Amino acid sequence: MILFVERGADMSAYWNTTTYWVVPKDFVTGIGKAVFFAADVTLIGCYNGLSTEGGTEGLGRATTATVVHVTMGVIVSDFFLTKLFLTLFY
Numbered sequence: 001m002i003l004f005v006e007r008g009a010d011m012s013a014y015w016n017t018t019t020y021w022v023v024p025k026d027f028v029t030g031i032g033k034a035v036f037f038a039a040d041v042t043l044i045g046c047y048n049g050l051s052t053e054g055g056t057e058g059l060g061r062a063t064t065a066t067v068v069h070v071t072m073g074v075i076v077s078d079f080f081l082t083k084l085f086l087t088l089f090y
Contacts, residue, residue: 025089
């Protein structure tokens with residue numbers, strides 16, 4: 001809608017171009033990765049949050065550790081999920 005209002009582009013041209021380039025396997029891959037990353041972030045965050053001790057200093061360490069662990073977890077799981085989806089869909 002914003003594309004139509006701000007740029008005057010035709011909505012059907014946008015829809016046709018999008019459906020031409022975004023094939024179902026790309027959509028399924030994106031949704032699958034998003035679900036897995038959400039679970040990864042949730043599990044790591046809950047684990048580190050529930051095992052926090054030591055007051056505010058411990059909370060700061062736990063927060064830093066959570067950010068590092070989530071970042072590495074997403075990078076590593078993205079590698080393996082990409083390999084899996086490429087094997088399944090291509």
